[in-house]
Amino acid sequence: MTELAHLFSPITIRKCQIRNRILSSGHVTSFARDGLPTDQHVRYFERRARGGIGLIVMEAQAITPHCNPLPTVIQGWRDEVxxxxxxxxxxxxxxxxxxxxxxxxxGHQNTSFASWVHSQSCSDVPSAAIGEVPAVMDEEDIQEAIRQYVALALKLQEGGFDGVELHFGHGYLPQQFLSPYSNIRKDRYGGSLENRMRFGMEVIEAVRAAVGEDFVVGIRASADELIPVGLTLEDMKQVMPLWAKTGKIDYLNITVSTYKSAAVGIPPMMIPPRPFVFYAAEIKQLVDIPVFAAIRINDPVTANDIIKNNEADMVVMTRATICDPDLPKKAREGRLDDIRLCVACNEGCWERTEHGLPITCMQNPEAGREGVFEIRPAVKRKKVLVAGGGCAGMKAAVVAKERGHDVALYEKAAELGGAILIPAKTASRQELGQVVRFLKHELARLGVEVHLNTELTPALVEKIKPDVVIVATGGTTVDNPAPDVVGPDAAIQIEPGTPVVTAEDVLEGKATTGQRVVIADCQTYMKGLITAEVLADQGKEVTVIMPMPMRLLRNAPYDMDGPTMGIQMLNLALRKVKLVSGFELKKARPGNVVLKNILTEEEQELEADTLVTAYWRKANDRLYKDLKVKVKELYKIGDCVASRRLIHAIYEAYKVAMDI
Ligand SMILES: Cc1cc2nc3c(=O)[nH]c(=O)nc-3n(C[C@H](O)[C@H](O)[C@H](O)COP(=O)(O)O)c2cc1C
Ligand code: SF4
Structure with a gap:
């Protein structure tokens, strides 16, 4: 028995024997093409099964053309599936x-923008998060939808699946019928709890009758909608035992939220681990079928404790196994330090789903590219030098070493990690430190030669005579927002004597500010907003001048997924940070700054003791240029190409290290 014996004890659900308690819950991968699964699905799920997971619940399969928000959704109503x-x-x-x-x-969490087929729901109440008015389902539509649930279950059975999970959660149609937030019907499907439960009960009855006694039928449902007029835990403590009492369902997969509160359903790193396990624990006391706990359970020790403490019977580790498909295997073998822990950044997985793009992982570029990206031994062993010990440099060194190259990494600072160490030292983004921890661990495990406090110079390169140099020297902070540095549009005219500091200096504790702080956030990523949080925690009055809101590719000021942005906004609101949108900060002088309305160009003044500037960093490609004619096989990756997000740096590192 391993130390994680509870997590690795098998469980039987109906007649389905599952080898351990870890599951990957349904997650839209956006691998589908023309409404059908692809070989990428096969390789992706095969890889996770190979990593030792007990159960995979494949992503949401649309049962009807009325549920078809994106072309990357699987159209489960078609026989070709x-x-x-x-x-x-x-x-x-x-x-x-x-x-x-x-x-x-x-139901009403749908848009017909792509499909041209109208949405439908119990009532003509649009979802706050989507806005499209659905057609009200009459009795015929209701019976048709029930038949469609049955048809999908039968297709899964025919396709060799072990069970079907009825998606009654996350604000989807059965939850819309159940919830007073969305159901305003006056007939036998609306009003009393019994009436609001009717649709779900009819689905359960019909599906069980169709699939027979051997097939697993489970329900995923929200134990709390977490909105003021929505379903509460108290409501669901009545509903879920009634579902279980039918004897027709085999497990309850407990989640939370509806689309209006979706930020907590796929929570970002600002939310501490296992925030909603208590919901599963509460429900577990009321039913005699297995209960699954979900959401931000990213390490096997926590997962084991959940089973050990009888809080749940299985543990959802979805992003955890996108990030490291071998997590179950490594945990079982007691190799806990070898696990690449998901940091809940959402950059590679959920954010891409929001754009209808195939998922991957910020830390693990192989995710979603199985069969294309996999470590292959190098054809010829080469001497590889990596300049820069940020995440890009470390990742490149790790992958090159794994492929069999002779690798040495040089970092001029005293510690590895690079730019990401700055947000990682703040309370809300501390989890980013895990990215650094894992890469450092991998460097050590693989025996990569690491030189700290040592800058890789052209002279050193000449002396060592490597076959390959990978330059990952990152970027430099913009501390002078002049037109010839940041471009005339983003420039700020600063009068002599105005206190101005950079966001980096604030975050690193190298600069202090006055009481009234204005942040000129020109970065579209996290820097300005984290700085606002940190300063507000110091008791400062903070105003953020946000980037341009009406951008073409993204009608929002920031490049963040919905959940991260939602919780970020909450954090700022709780700290009384003022957010100003639609203005540019053009001038700063002692005592105030001047804002210009981006549409009318009208100017207005705002009192400020200190201006904080947040710009993307400038590529530091000096070494690359110096080596250009001296090294035959020379690459640059990450911010020294152009300052971008961590996901780009790690992707480029992987790709270059695979090419050498
Ligand atoms: C890319 C992505 C797609 C998702 N799609 C679905 C889905 O199709 N059905 C569902 O029930 N939940 C979906 N979810 C939510 C997950 O099933 C899971 O509940 C959530 O990620 C929280 O668990 P975790 O912290 O273990 O990842 C999705 C999550 C992600 C990251
Ligand atoms: S992209 Fe981020 S949230 Fe998604 S699996 Fe990877 S580490 Fe986790």
Missing amino acids: VPWYRKISEAVHAHGAKLFAQAWHN
């Missing part, structure tokens, strides 16, 4: 994992 289901189930079963999939009707 069945051969794909077979391929996927064979691949997963070959590695000993079990496989269910979600039956999904999103």
